[in-house]
Amino acid sequence: MAKEIPDLVAEARAGTGKGAARQARRAGKVPGIVYGDGKDPQPIQLDFNPLLTRLRAGRFMSTLWNLKVEGQDDVRVICRGVQRDVVKDLPTHIDFMRVHRNSRVNLFVNVEFINHDDSPGLKRGGTMVVVRPEVELMVTASDIPEVITVDLTGKTIGDVIHINDIALPKGVRPTIDRNFVIANIAAPSGLRSDDNEAEAEAEAPAEG
Numbered sequence: 001m002a003k004e005i006p007d008l009v010a011e012a013r014a015g016t017g018k019g020a021a022r023q024a025r026r027a028g029k030v031p032g033i034v035y036g037d038g039k040d041p042q043p044i045q046l047d048f049n050p051l052l053t054r055l056r057a058g059r060f061m062s063t064l065w066n067l068k069v070e071g072q073d074d075v076r077v078i079c080r081g082v083q084r085d086v087v088k089d090l091p092t093h094i095d096f097m098r099v100h101r102n103s104r105v106n107l108f109v110n111v112e113f114i115n116h117d118d119s120p121g122l123k124r125g126g127t128m129v130v131v132r133p134e135v136e137l138m139v140t141a142s143d144i145p146e147v148i149t150v151d152l153t154g155k156t157i158g159d160v161i162h163i164n165d166i167a168l169p170k171g172v173r174p175t176i177d178r179n180f181v182i183a184n185i186a187a188p189s190g191l192r193s194d195d196n197e198a199e200a201e202a203e204a205p206a207e208g
Contacts, residue, residue, distance in 0.1 A: 005076065005142075008054075008065040012072070013043040021093065030091050034067065034077060037098035044069060046094065055082065055091060062107045064141050067096065076141065078105060101142035106175050108134045111182060112147040121157040125188035128152070132182050135163065136175045145169050150182060160184040 013024060013031060020043070024031040029045035044067075054060055061079045068074050077096035085092050099105055111133055116122055135148060148168060150161055164179045174180075 005064050005066045007068050008046070008077070009050075009068050010044040010046045012069055013045040025092065030094055032094035032096060034075070034096045034098060037100075039098065042069075044096075048091075051091060051094070059110065059146060062109050062144055062146070064099070064144055065096070076100065078107065078141065099141040101140075103141040104138055105141055106136055106138050107144060108136050109139075109145055110134050110147050111150060113150045113152055113183070115151050115153045118153040119155040119185065121155050121159060121185035122152065124157060126157040126185045127188065128183055129186050130183045132180070135182070137168070137172050138175055139172050143169065143171060145172060148172075155185050157185050157187050 010032070011029070013020065013029075021031040024045045027045075028048050030048050030051050032044045032046060034042040034044055061082070063078070065077050065079070066074050067077045076099050078099055079094060080097045081095040082091050083093040084090060097105075111130070113128065113130075116128075119126075119128075122128060137145075137148070139145065145168075148166055150166055155161070161182045161184065162179045163174050163176075163182060166182065168174075
């Protein structure tokens with residue numbers, strides 16, 4: 001599961017506060033902060049367009065990055081928050097946390113469903129109801145899974161998929177102890193209507 005850690009290039013940012021942040025945005029940058037590991041917070045800024053491209057590519061917040069700032073040692077970071085413009089939905093500020101390869105961190109990881117065609121329930125017209133499209137997991141920073149995979153092979157109408165039904169990578173565990181639901185295969189709407197009518201007829205009092 002381990003993979004090459006991608007680089008993320010940033011610049012040191014002079015000053016903090018709203019004024020400095022506005023100045024960075026006027027220059028086509030996204031202001032940010034790097035914190036953690038017992039060190040002082042470090043103001044940074046990233047070029048807007050490359051950052052937006054990476055954000056839109058997905059999995060930005062579940063990726064371990066090698067942050068490169070000129071004149072400083074590279075540092076491993078994960079993103080802990082992206083503030084966005086409420087109207088344009090574009091990034092206005094970004095937070096990173098310093099980590100080591102062996103650090104244990106909590107991250108939200110996307111759930112991927114495979115083998116839809118091998119699910120008898122979906123073939124019959126059932127609907128897959130996704131309760132949790134992502135799951136918060138405790139992982140080692142150097143071994144962050146890109147996704148957790150749910151195999152739908154053999155799943156029939158009425159089947160419920162819990163977190164304990166999923167084979168998680170070694171060393172990965174959910175942050176919630178209970179066996180929560182990930183998804184279920186619901187009956188087609190027509191079949192549900194037929195079932196409801198049949199139940200209503202069975203419960204109706206006999207005439208006469």
